[in-house]
Amino acid sequence: MNPQKRIAIYGKGGIGKSSTASNVAAACADEGYNVMIIGCDPKSDSSITLLGGKRIPTILDLLREGMEIEKEEDVVFEGYKAVKCVEVGGPEPGIGCAGRGIIVAIQKLKKISQSMKEMDLIIYDVPGDIVCGGFVAPIRKGLVNEAYVLTSGEYMPLYAANNICKGLSRINTKLSGVICNSRSVSREEEIVSKFANEIGSDLVAFIPKEQIVQDCERDGYSVLEKAGDTDIAEVYRTLARNIMASDCAVDPRALTDERLRELTR
Amino acid sequence: MQQKNLSIMHPRPSSIVAALYTLRDLNVEVAILHGPPGCSFKHARLLEEDGIRVVTTALDENGFVFGGHDRLVDMLQKVEERFSPKRIGVVGTCVSMIIGEELHEAVMEANLDAPVIEVEVHAGYNDNTKGVLFALESALDVGIIDRQEFERQQHLLNEATNVEKKYGAASKEYLEPSRGDVKYTVAKRVIEMLKAGKKGICILNAKKETAYMFADITVALQEVAVKLGVEDNIVNFANLDTELGLPRVRQHAEHILADMHDNVKIDEIIGGLDEYPIAGQQVRQLIESKYKDFDFAVIAGVPHAIPMEALEGMELISITNGPRQVHPLKDMGHEHVLVEIDLHPKTLGVTNIVESEFGATLRQLALEE
Numbered sequence: 001m002n003p004q005k006r007i008a009i010y011g012k013g014g015i016g017k018s019s020t021a022s023n024v025a026a027a028c029a030d031e032g033y034n035v036m037i038i039g040c041d042p043k044s045d046s047s048i049t050l051l052g053g054k055r056i057p058t059i060l061d062l063l064r065e066g067m068e069i070e071k072e073e074d075v076v077f078e079g080y081k082a083v084k085c086v087e088v089g090g091p092e093p094g095i096g097c098a099g100r101g102i103i104v105a106i107q108k109l110k111k112i113s114q115s116m117k118e119m120d121l122i123i124y125d126v127p128g129d130i131v132c133g134g135f136v137a138p139i140r141k142g143l144v145n146e147a148y149v150l151t152s153g154e155y156m157p158l159y160a161a162n163n164i165c166k167g168l169s170r171i172n173t174k175l176s177g178v179i180c181n182s183r184s185v186s187r188e189e190e191i192v193s194k195f196a197n198e199i200g201s202d203l204v205a206f207i208p209k210e211q212i213v214q215d216c217e218r219d220g221y222s223v224l225e226k227a228g229d230t231d232i233a234e235v236y237r238t239l240a241r242n243i244m245a246s247d248c249a250v251d252p253r254a255l256t257d258e259r260l261r262e263l264t265r
Numbered sequence: 266m267q268q269k270n271l272s273i274m275h276p277r278p279s280s281i282v283a284a285l286y287t288l289r290d291l292n293v294e295v296a297i298l299h300g301p302p303g304c305s306f307k308h309a310r311l312l313e314e315d316g317i318r319v320v321t322t323a324l325d326e327n328g329f330v331f332g333g334h335d336r337l338v339d340m341l342q343k344v345e346e347r348f349s350p351k352r353i354g355v356v357g358t359c360v361s362m363i364i365g366e367e368l369h370e371a372v373m374e375a376n377l378d379a380p381v382i383e384v385e386v387h388a389g390y391n392d393n394t395k396g397v398l399f400a401l402e403s404a405l406d407v408g409i410i411d412r413q414e415f416e417r418q419q420h421l422l423n424e425a426t427n428v429e430k431k432y433g434a435a436s437k438e439y440l441e442p443s444r445g446d447v448k449y450t451v452a453k454r455v456i457e458m459l460k461a462g463k464k465g466i467c468i469l470n471a472k473k474e475t476a477y478m479f480a481d482i483t484v485a486l487q488e489v490a491v492k493l494g495v496e497d498n499i500v501n502f503a504n505l506d507t508e509l510g511l512p513r514v515r516q517h518a519e520h521i522l523a524d525m526h527d528n529v530k531i532d533e534i535i536g537g538l539d540e541y542p543i544a545g546q547q548v549r550q551l552i553e554s555k556y557k558d559f560d561f562a563v564i565a566g567v568p569h570a571i572p573m574e575a576l577e578g579m580e581l582i583s584i585t586n587g588p589r590q591v592h593p594l595k596d597m598g599h600e601h602v603l604v605e606i607d608l609h610p611k612t613l614g615v616t617n618i619v620e621s622e623f624g625a626t627l628r629q630l631a632l633e634e
Contacts (some may be wrong), residue, residue, distance in 0.1 A: 100363050133365020140367050
């Protein structure tokens with residue numbers, strides 16, 4: 001049996017981490033793997049497409065209500081092909097501290113979740129950039145050992161991706177690859193591929209911009225479930241296989257701001 | 266916010282401080298508080314009186330924003346260089362925990378020879394015993410205590426929490442502090458009972474180092490009974506087992522027994538100095554089997570941990586060091602409740618019994634007889 005994969009997907013807010021994560025989860029489930037997805041975005045959109053558009057109570061929702069979370073069933077819900085879904089949730093905008101929320105939820109999850117040990121793949125869909133200590137809690141608390149960075153060929157997402165690489169080396173976490181979620185900008189694949197090489201990694205997938213991803217998402221399904229015979233579904237399948245087979249993670253070397261600018265010019 | 270469920274109104278003892286005290290009981294020589302310089306200041310200073318050094322990484326606004334990892338690494342190395350301690354503790358604070366500081370990474374990076382007990386704790390727990398538990402878990406991880414002792418401590422902590430919630434300072438959302446009854450009046454009543462030939466049980470059920478002063482009440486009562494020629498009417502219970510507890514706690518029991526010399530005979534050992542939350546059951550069995558017909562009981566330390574059924578029919582004189590313990594004890598039915606103010610600061614760093622106000626009052630009144 002393969003050792004358990006515990007990965008986190010980082011990247012700029014709004015770049016498509018959740019749809020990538022949930023489609024990869026569905027693709028791996030299709031291949032017969034035991035998969036768990038842990039969404040750390042307050043939007044709860046990592047699991048929603050695996051649950052037919054249904055929202056599940058988040059760990060922090062329950063804590064806010066003062067509930068004692070003691071059993072896995074309180075926060076772990078089964079979705080498409082038995083993918084186990086967990087949502088961390090977050091405080092209301094403008095109050096409290098999201099970073100601390102992640103720390104608390106992760107500690108709670110670690111304590112109660114038995115089935116985590118039985119998974120072949122656990123995907124942490126972490127929020128946006130690594131902006132503070134709380135956002136790296138899944139890694140720091142020993143729950144993640146590989147990271148992927150998601151970006152497009154635009155300057156801002158690349159800037160965030162580069163920043164994330166700084167964060168990863170700071171916390172001694174390996175980077176397993178760069179994923180490009182295309183925004184159809186010029187020379188996109190070339191730019192992201194170059195970026196990946198310069199930081200010492202590889203471009204492991206180029207996901208073209210397709211309306212069908214959006215359509216499936218709106219309906220509350222993954223591409224794999226609703227449009228399994230499309231080309232884009234095949235892209236996710238390949239990415240999923242790459243992730244499961246990957247064994248060459250590197251210590252990323254972040255680029256200087258100047259170099260990053262040059263790259264996107 | 267669920268206003269209805271407000272269960273705490275006045276500040277509770279802090280779990281950070283509880284962790285510090287536990288590190289002391291584990292004979293840690295230096296504890297580093299990772300957080301702002303003002304955190305737990307009063308207890309940090311008190312603990313220094315007790316022989317453990319407490320230092321802080323003194324995080325400031327910049328530390329809150331940018332993290333304090335490097336400061337902690339530097340502090341760990343500085344502590345080793347300056348004090349060469351055999352055992353070190355690192356304790357989190359609210360600030361460092363909220364911003365997600367990793368104590369372990371800093372400890373690994375500092376790479377010291379001495380074992381380091383890491384305690385990731387903040388003060389946001391209703392039960393401050395959480396701080397003790399985290400410290401013990403970490404001590405177990407680095408092999409300073411064994412699993413058996415860990416489980417024993419865990420059990421005692423649960424019992425201590427239950428006692429506080431049922432009968433103690435955590436039993437109500439707000440408790441008015443009180444100085445209790447006047448010591449002179451109560452001492453007079455005790456002497457009156459002794460002179461009338463009434464039989465009394467003196468129970469020392471104290472928490473750890475507080476026993477250095479509460480034991481003085483046992484000694485004073487004994488002296489007074491001897492003076493009045495009624496020493497046979499008094500039996501002494503004490504939780505002074507020298508074989509139980511964390512290293513420093515056992516030493517306290519040894520010191521106190523040694524200081525009592527042959528002047529005071531402890532008739533019944535009711536547990537170790539960390540067993541105050543469970544010693545009540547032992548007291549109950551002893552009274553039921555041997556001391557049913559006694560008229561009064563003088564209980565010092567944690568009187569609210571002794572079940573009332575055990576004390577039925579006896580006039581109760583109880584001595585605590587918590588001004589917020591007076592009302593709960595009165596509610597339970599203790600007729601006389603006394604407070605030894607500032608007991609704790611006076612019992613830190615000592616190895617001999619310390620005079621109590623009630624003991625001194627008893628002695629003085631007996632002199633005037």
